[in-house]
Amino acid sequence: MTLLSVDNLSKSFGGLMAVNDVTFEVESGSIVGLIGPNGAGKTTVFNLITGNYQPNTGTVLFDGQNLVGLPTHTIVEKGIARTFQTIRLFQNMTVLENVLAGAHCRMRAGCIAAMLRTPAQRREEEEAMRQAMGELEFVGLGKEWQNKAKNLSYGNQRLLEIARALATKPKLIVLDEPAGGMNDQETQELITLIRAIQDRGITVLLIEHDMGLVMRVCSSLVVLEHGAKIASGTPAEIQSNPRVIEAYLGADSE
Ligand SMILES: Nc1ncnc2c1ncn2[C@@H]1O[C@H](COP(=O)(O)OP(=O)(O)OP(=O)(O)O)[C@@H](O)[C@H]1O
Ligand SMILES: [Mg+2]
Structure with missing residues (x-):
C-alpha cells in the first residue's frame, strides 16, 4: 500500500x-x-x-x-512529522519540555479549559507527560529529561528532535x-x-x-x-x- x-x-x-x-x-x-x-x-x-x-x-x-x-x-x-537538517530545538527549555511541544499538537482541550484547569485538561496534560517520557525512553534520553536541550551533545540533540517528532504520533x-x-x-x-x-x-x-x-x-x-x-x-x-x-x-x- x-x-x-x-x-x-x-x-x-x-x-x-x-x-x-x-x-x-x-x-x-x-x-x-x-x-x-x-x-x-x-x-x-x-x-x-x-x-x-x-x-x-x-x-x-x-x-x-x-x-x-x-x-x-x-x-x-x-x-507527518519531521526533523531538521539544522537542529531546531528550544535550547533553553528542558529536554522534556521540548518533547511536550510536539505532544501538544494532539491535545484537544482548548485555551479556556487550559486556563480553568478542568479535570479533562489535567488528565490530558498528564497523558502528554507520560507519552513524552515514553518517547524519551524510546530514543534513549530518559535520564536527560530535566537537562536543558543546549547541554546535550550534538548527537543527543538529534535524538531529541526524533523524540519530539514521534510525540506527534x-x-x-x-x-x-x-x-x-x-x-x-x-x-x-x-x-x-x-x-x-x-x-x-x-x-x-x-x-x-x-x-x-x-x-x-x-x-x-x-x-x-x-x-x-x-x-x-x-x-x-x-x-x-x-x-x-x-x-x-x-x-x-x-
Ligand atoms: N529558500 C531558498 N531560497 C533560495 N534557494 C534555495 C532555498 N532553499 C534551497 N535553495 C536552493 O535550492 C537548491 C537545493 O537545495 P536543498 O537544500 O534542497 O539541497 P539538498 O539536496 O538538501 O543539499 P544538502 O545535501 O547540502 O543539504 C540549492 O541550490 C539551494 O541553494
Ligand atoms: Mg539538505
Whole structure:
C-alpha cells in the first residue's frame, strides 16, 4: 500500500529549479532514503512534503489526500512529522519540555479549559507527560529529561528532535540527515533506532549522506541530482547504477 505519493513535483527559487518534476512513492511500513549530492534538492523536497514550501507544480498525496496548500500544523495532524537538517530545538527549555511541544499538537482541550484547569485538561496534560517520557525512553534520553536541550551533545540533540517528532504520533516520519554530526557509535545506535521506529509501524523517509547507514537501513532509494530524479531502486541496484556512481557515489563507494 502506498502511503506517500509525490507526483511531478517542482519548485523554483528565482531562476533555479531546486526540484524539477520529481515523482516517487513511499510504501506504508518502508524505510526510504532520499540521496544525492549537496544542493540536489533533497531538503526542498522535504519542505514541500511538510508544507514549509509550496510547489510550483505537482501534488503530494498522503493517505490518498493532496497536502498541497495545507498549513504545516495541519500536515502534522494528518500524520507527518519531521526533523531538521539544522537542529531546531528550544535550547533553553528542558529536554522534556521540548518533547511536550510536539505532544501538544494532539491535545484537544482548548485555551479556556487550559486556563480553568478542568479535570479533562489535567488528565490530558498528564497523558502528554507520560507519552513524552515514553518517547524519551524510546530514543534513549530518559535520564536527560530535566537537562536543558543546549547541554546535550550534538548527537543527543538529534535524538531529541526524533523524540519530539514521534510525540506527534506520526504515520510518516521524515528525517533530514539524522546522522549528521554523529560519531560511529551514535550512528550505529541510530540504525537500531530507525529500525525500532519501523517496528512501531511508522514509515520512514530519510535524507542521509552516510552511505553505510543508508545502504543498511533503507529498503529503497531515490536519487536526486540538480533537482531531478536520476534513479530509484533497492540499495543494491543504486550502488551498481553507473549514473548514480558518476553523479554521487564515486567509483570507490563499494
Ligand atoms: N529558500 C531558498 N531560497 C533560495 N534557494 C534555495 C532555498 N532553499 C534551497 N535553495 C536552493 O535550492 C537548491 C537545493 O537545495 P536543498 O537544500 O534542497 O539541497 P539538498 O539536496 O538538501 O543539499 P544538502 O545535501 O547540502 O543539504 C540549492 O541550490 C539551494 O541553494
Ligand atoms: Mg539538505
